[in-house]
Amino acid sequence: MSTPRRHTRVRTIATATVAALVTLALPGCTAASDEARARGPADSSTAPATTAARPAEAAPTPTPTPSPTYPLSTAPRTIPAVQEHVPARGPGWKPTPDARVVVAPDDTAALSDEAKLLAGELRIGYGESTAPRAGDVQLSLDAGAAGGPESYTLDVKDGRVRINGPDQAGVFYGTRTLKQAVKSGGSAPEGTVRDAPAKPQRGLNLDIARKYYSPDWIEDRLREMADLKLNQLGLHFSDDQAFRIQSDTHPEIVSTPHLTKAQVREINALASRLHITVVPEIDSPGHLGAVLRAHPDLQLRDTQGRAVKGAVDISNPASAKLVDELLREYIPLFPGRAWHLGADEYQALVYRDPQASFPQLARAAQQRYGPSARVQDLATGWLNDRAAVVRPSGKALKAWNDGFFAGGVTSAAKDIQVEYWTGKENGARPPLEYLREGRKLVNLNDEYLYYVLGEPNQFTYPTGKRIYEQWTPLVLRGTTPVPASYGPQILGGRLAVWSDLAGAQTQAQVAAGIQTPLAALSQKVWDARTPQLPWADFKALADRL
DSSP: OHHHHHHHHHHHHHHHHHHHHHHHHTTSOOHHHHHHHHHOGGGGGGSOHHHHTSOGGGOOOOOOOOOOOOOBOOOOOOSSOOSEEEEOBSOOBOOOTTOEEEEOGGGHHHHHHHHHHHHHHHTOEEEEOSSOOTTOEEEEEOTTOTTOTTOEEEEEETTEEEEEESSHHHHHHHHHHHHHHHHHHSSBOSEEEEEOOSOSEEEEEEEOSSSOOOHHHHHHHHHHHHHTTOOEEEEEEEOSSOBOBOOSSOGGGOOSSOBOHHHHHHHHHHHHHTTOEEEEEEEESSSOHHHHHHOGGGEEEOTTOOEEEEEEOTTSHHHHHHHHHHHHHHTTTOOSSEEEEEOOOOGGGGSSOHHHHOHHHHHHHHHHHOTTOOHHHHHHHHHHHHHHHHGGGTOEEEEEGGGOOSSSSSOOOTTEEEEEOOSOSTTOOOHHHHHHTTOOEEEOOTTTSEEETTOOTTOOOOOHHHHHHHOOTTOOBTTBOOOGGGGGGEEEEEEEEEOTTGGGSOHHHHHHHHHHHHHHHHHHHHOOSOOSSOHHHHHHHHHHO
């Protein structure tokens, strides 16, 4: 007899519980109840009987369901830091299984590479669409957008992300910001990022002549650079120790191991997709030891018959012929819009009296430029002649600062950018002299930005902390900045890896050693302001990213 009573009691409790839950649920703002209220009295027959039976004036006032509240967002944590973030309230954006990176059909040809790369990195879909869905990331081009080259706007709103820029590079950098924001914080914060670089040239210089680096290693550095919004890879592939790229015109000068032209094309193709320009360098008239081993007749010798290390005899027309053949061979191999002519450390000019030590050079200088010309004028003429070979390709021209001389009867062409690396070499001039001439400079200050394997000649491996806290693009020589008024003439900077003692580090050790300095450099060439993060926080962020 007790069992039926227990069942009856259970049913009574259950009925009461359900009734109570229904009563508690009625004030809620479900889609159905909102729709019924919107239809008004004419649709009252569809309302529940308990509601319809009540007089209209007795209808309960619905309790509003509050929207979620969010604090104002903060800027995404990225390297380099974004220039501007307009905060907003909202949940931000994070990848979901249904999310896509979408591009409008009109922008597909230009942005599909950027979109597919980001989709793969975030592990979401890719599609072409003019109508993004909730959760999507939309990439778009707008040639009229404010901000200049490489700029972008990143909007996070209503569960969507839109990245827009005036050029492909800008949109690409917006995807790097989104990728880093998700990596560092789990989501991209609500609000708007407006961002653009302070300097147009930002990158890494790599000496592959004295140490061979595999194509895979180089491509890994390109990917690392791209995430840091760096856009130049200098490739120094000819020096006294080796010549590291396959040659069809002069195969006798090529060292083993070396990069094949097919490998170089793959490196250039990846760099192009990542908006990085590969800047090749065949250094001359010095640093040509590998070439001279196969062509000893071009070797420069002093009056005592002693060979001058790495130097070709620039009075011999055959020297120019060989170098120009190499330049013409490699110009089409590198489609980027810049070329490095070298011109540093021509050892004839280290002699106390170059005219007396190299009478053949002195005679050639006077024959070309007049009786007051000196050997330095012949070296300047060499630089200008090589520039004339490359200039028709439309590439921007570069040369090391110690290849520019003062007080001669001729001077280097004004369109050659000065790659300023040293104030220590014989005859090297302070940076203000170049700036006052109106020349444009790129900063490779050997005090901060030279990573020299084995640390010879009192070099020490640069640290990210020192670059981050002390260096700016204005610090061209030593530790003293030039006046800020010259800032527009300084085009940017690169960290330089030189392989003087090639066996001192493995490829993996070099990659690890330059990681933090490269991150610090990227911050200082992207944003001219004093960094907001203390070094310890920046380093922790770099490690996390």
